[in-house]
Amino acid sequence: MRPELVAVVCLIIVVGVSVLAPKLRLATPILLVVIGIGISVIPGVPPVHVPSEWILAGVLPPLLYASAINLPLVDFRKNLGSISILSVLLVIVSALITGFLLFMVLPDLNIAAAIALGAVISPTDAVAATSIGKRLGLPPRLIAVLEGESLVNDASALVLLRTSIAATAGTIAFAGFGGFAIDFGYSSVAAVAMGLVVGVVTVFVRSKLPDPVLTTAVSFVIPFLAYIPAEAIGASGVLSVVVAGLYTGHMGAKHFTASARISERLNWRTIQFLLENGVFLLMGLEIKDIFLSALSPTAEADGLDAIGSIGLGLAAAAVLFVLRFLFVGPLLVVQRARLHKRDPLSTEAREATGWRGGLVVSWAGMRGVVTVAGAQSLPESIPYRDQLVLIAFTVSIATLVFQGGTLPWLIRVTRLRGVDEAADHAEFATLVDELRAAGQQVLEEPGLSLPSGEVIDEGVIDRVRGDAELRSESAWERARAADPESEGSAPHRQYRVLRLEVLRAERVALLDARHRGAYSSRILVRAQLMLDQEESRLQQSDGSGSHG
The missing domain is CATH 1.20.58 (Methane Monooxygenase Hydroxylase; Chain G, domain 1)
Structure with missing residues (x-):
């Protein structure tokens, strides 16, 4: 099948599933994975394989940037303590523990390669969790913590993955925590500096452009301007992208025009929608090829078959599930006590998460794009390579289907109150x-x-x-x-409803004028834009246009 036809079919599937999923009360990513698996097992469908570097360098930067520009910096700073613990400390501990367990189970696997896989399966992906949470009305503080965690933990995991792979190749000595701390510290500081430089320069340049189209077009290259140089100097490209995105989103309100902000928001929401959902569909499509690789004679000669790999993946998912509970519980107890001690009547204290919020945050530990791409970036020379990839995919799909599938039920059972x-x-x-x-x-x-x-x-x-x-x-x-x-x-509600009815009549007249050919096209376009802007303003004022 021709690649362009495959792309069109995948786009239709993504859009169709996004319409259908809310009616089935399922998160879109879960349904896309299941559909992808179903398509992959159809006889005659060729195996699907996308090089990991395409996802790590081509998909992940714009996906992280799209999330970062929409996450208010004030929310990120307010929850920085929780985000840091979940996205750095929990990732490192999860990678070390799961890696050590795999090292004990698989005799030919060295400790560095085991920790590399641990790093792959440690970072969470908040797409499914936040899509469910926003639909069911989770408190904004929980949504901010989950989104902030998923932005930063990718950087932590990929730095640890890079260090571990270098150790397996013998290019560095795996010097335990000290060696990782030095590498992680340099990678983080250099990435933050690079991201700030890119953010400052691009915000300045874009503020001087008169056309919103030009401003938005420049924004499309910002993730790569932040990612590529950071990776070239040995820093974390994804963290650089996150910093550039947070800075741009924060400073855009001051330096960009209203039309430029509207254009950027709409275009990046579209890009984010296509990329994140496309990755989940791809995950399902690739599972057949990964499973068959784990069934190959070479893989079976290693003493670990595909069924055993799936079993290890389920066990690793269970370990990660328990570790997240052990971290989140004490973290939220301390956070709540500190906020109430500071000011028990503040909005921040009222939104502080209790046991219900802690349960939801603990449950929302699904894995996604980084796990998928990171697993396939493991070197071919690593023992059990095919089985390790299958283990990582099993963790991702198991957490997505089990935790993501039961998260709506959990939110309803706990009666967690949102806004x-x-x-x-x-x-x-x-x-x-x-x-x-x-x-x-x-x-x-x-x-x-x-x-x-x-x-x-x-x-x-x-x-x-x-x-x-x-x-x-x-x-x-x-x-x-x-x-x-x-x-x-409600006189103003009546005003909005009546004004919208008038606008509809004016739009009919505009269409009639266009049909008659009585006016030039540029004048018709200006008039349509005028009506669209007012209709959008009235719908936003009424709250009907603010979702999503």
């Missing part, structure tokens, strides 16, 4: 009032005029002031509507 909608709307309305007050100061300045010196008509000032008041009143109306004890009226 207080009424409090959320009230807090938003308070912020809108604060913004309105700042804007009103401009209107109240004596001798107010345009930057060109043109005197402003008083009616224009009243109109601008009225727009700000309308926005504030609309925000408070939504807050009252979310409060079951409120009996507030």
